[in-house]
Amino acid sequence: MKAQPPASHFIDGEYVEDIDGAAFDSIYPATGEVIARLHAATPAIVEKAIAAAKRAQPEWAAMSPTARGRILKRAAEIMRERNRELSELETLDTGKPIQETIVADPTSGADAFEFFGGVAAAALNGDYIPLGGDFAFTKRVPLGVCVGIGAWNYPQQIACWKGAPALVAGNAMVFKPSENTPLGALKIAEILHEAGLPKGLYNVIQGDRATGPLLVNHKDVAKVSLTGSVETGRKVAGAAASSLKHVTMELGGKSPLIVFDDADLESAIGGAMLGNFYSTGQVCSNGTRVFVQKGIKDKFLSRLKERTEKIIIGDPMDEATQLGPMVSRAQLDKVFAYVEKGKAEGATLVTGGGIPNNVSAEGTYIQPTVFADVTDEMTICREEIFGPVMCVLDFDNEDEVITRANGTEFGLSAGVFTCDLTRAHRVVDQLEAGTLWINTYNLAPVEVPFGGSKQSGFGRENSLAALNHYTELKSVYVAMGKVEAPY
Numbered sequence: 265m266k267a268q269p270p271a272s273h274f275i276d277g278e279y280v281e282d283i284d285g286a287a288f289d290s291i292y293p294a295t296g297e298v299i300a301r302l303h304a305a306t307p308a309i310v311e312k313a314i315a316a317a318k319r320a321q322p323e324w325a326a327m328s329p330t331a332r333g334r335i336l337k338r339a340a341e342i343m344r345e346r347n348r349e350l351s352e353l354e355t356l357d358t359g360k361p362i363q364e365t366i367v368a369d370p371t372s373g374a375d376a377f378e379f380f381g382g383v384a385a386a387a388l389n390g391d392y393i394p395l396g397g398d399f400a401f402t403k404r405v406p407l408g409v410c411v412g413i414g415a416w417n418y419p420q421q422i423a424c425w426k427g428a429p430a431l432v433a434g435n436a437m438v439f440k441p442s443e444n445t446p447l448g449a450l451k452i453a454e455i456l457h458e459a460g461l462p463k464g465l466y467n468v469i470q471g472d473r474a475t476g477p478l479l480v481n482h483k484d485v486a487k488v489s490l491t492g493s494v495e496t497g498r499k500v501a502g503a504a505a506s507s508l509k510h511v512t513m514e515l516g517g518k519s520p521l522i523v524f525d526d527a528d529l530e531s532a533i534g535g536a537m538l539g540n541f542y543s544t545g546q547v548c549s550n551g552t553r554v555f556v557q558k559g560i561k562d563k564f565l566s567r568l569k570e571r572t573e574k575i576i577i578g579d580p581m582d583e584a585t586q587l588g589p590m591v592s593r594a595q596l597d598k599v600f601a602y603v604e605k606g607k608a609e610g611a612t613l614v615t616g617g618g619i620p621n622n623v624s625a626e627g628t629y630i631q632p633t634v635f636a637d638v639t640d641e642m643t644i645c646r647e648e649i650f651g652p653v654m655c656v657l658d659f660d661n662e663d664e665v666i667t668r669a670n671g672t673e674f675g676l677s678a679g680v681f682t683c684d685l686t687r688a689h690r691v692v693d694q695l696e697a698g699t700l701w702i703n704t705y706n707l708a709p710v711e712v713p714f715g716g717s718k719q720s721g722f723g724r725e726n727s728l729a730a731l732n733h734y735t736e737l738k739s740v741y742v743a744m745g746k747v748e749a750p751y
């Protein structure tokens with residue numbers, strides 16, 4: 265098999281197998297080919313991983329942040345040296361075109377190791393608080409064993425975005441990738457150990473929604489960081505709350521992208537296409553509700569149609585391919601059901617909606633799809649589709665579009681295209697979202713906090729802000745004189 269790892273799990277610095285765990289196949293979505301056969305973690309594997317993390321963490325936490333950071337920076341270098349190999353694996357795991365994975369997946373994981381490795385020496389300091397003779401100081405201390413649970417759209421990136429801040433802050437991690445994309449995280453674990461990470465600090469175990477709760481409910485786990493759907497987020501946050509664990513929730517969205525009539529039209533269309541078709545639409549922050557001001561609607565739609573129909577769909581390993589398959593048959597069926605719903609509820613199908621004709625019949629492909637005349641009430645406008653389906657809505661004025669853009673339970677992201685600088689700022693100030701863009705869409709560099717509000721979650725990944733979510737403060741009061749007691 266093309267991508268068979270030595271074993272299903274990576275625990276305490278080595279590959280581990282337990283064939284008592286339910287067997288499952290890893291499938292290459294472009295052809296339906298089985299590329300690896302793995303086993304979900306048994307309770308014994310979960311115990312082994314958490315025990316290894318618990319044992320290794322105190323010594324790691326006692327190292328200087330600079331020494332921990334050095335190992336992460338080395339891991340970043342190895343990832344960059346092996347970018348082609350890692351990108352090919354990511355393409356096999358997800359079906360995303362190599363044209364994307366080579367620039368966006370291992371590289372953004374490496375960015376996280378490089379950034380957190382680099383800031384370690386300065387970002388974990390505490391404060392000195394003068395109290396007029398007496399004083400206090402704070403220490404930023406690690407939480408202990410942290411669990412990361414990943415979605416299937418950016419397997420390597422998610423494994424690194426959670427691992428890098430957790431590790432640099434002195435924690436140990438047990439990471440469970442999505443059952444749809446089990447392979448990338450194992451390579452990240454290998455590379456971290458090659459870079460010098462002591463055994464037991466970054467463990468990967470496989471499994472699905474039955475395995476996740478074993479981690480979330482475990483008494484030795486201090487924190488859970490989930491990337492997944494709102495529905496899963498509610499379950500995981502609920503379970504974590506029963507034992508008061510720290511949580512970070514990176515959940516779904518139905519984000520608005522607003523195009524005013526003074527916008528640079530080609531940039532706005534490019535932003536909308538990137539924000540709907542990149543990774544075959546499987547991006548949480550996608551701007552799937554594209555609000556276009558009425559005066560430019562026809563021009564916008566005709567150029568959008570023209571550019572969308574030129575997208576090259578095909579073999580993800582071909583460097584020319586711009587759009588690959590959906591991650592799985594189940595996800596493809598879900599997206600097709602939304603397309604049918606869009607038609608049935610009266611949206612205008614501008615382009616796409618079918619199966620492309622130049623791809624393997626076993627592949628899980630759908631054409632990039634644009635609906636126009638979408639209204640706020642339609643199902644395709646309210647629910648996260650998580651596929652390459654763009655909804656275009658019309659609007660008249662600024663106040664109206666802000667109210668409608670905010671009329672959703674989600675609050676992950678939002679974008680605005682306009683050449684009016686003051687309007688851009690006025691609008692983003694009023695949009696209810698955690699991550700916003702002006703005159704671009706979906707860029708998420710490691711220096712900038714990333715995360716959602718409302719039902720899209722809480723906590724932040726990336727940037728110095730992420731360190732707050734993997735540490736807690738200890739305050740120490742120091743008395744310089746004698747204790748004066750009234751009794």
Ligand code: NAD
Pocket residue numbers: 413414415416417418440441442443471472473474475476477480491492493494495496497499500513514515516517547548549648650676715716721
């Ligand atoms: P999902 O919610 O089905 O699964 C996510 C992960 O949670 C998987 O590893 C799954 O095995 C695990 N899981 C499921 N039930 C669980 C439970 N009860 N306890 C513990 N773990 C459990 O999501 P998905 O289909 O893999 O990914 C798509 C979703 O992820 C979309 O909603 C998307 O918007 C969201 N997402 C969010 C971000 C973000 O950063 N905000 C990024 C990528 C994807």
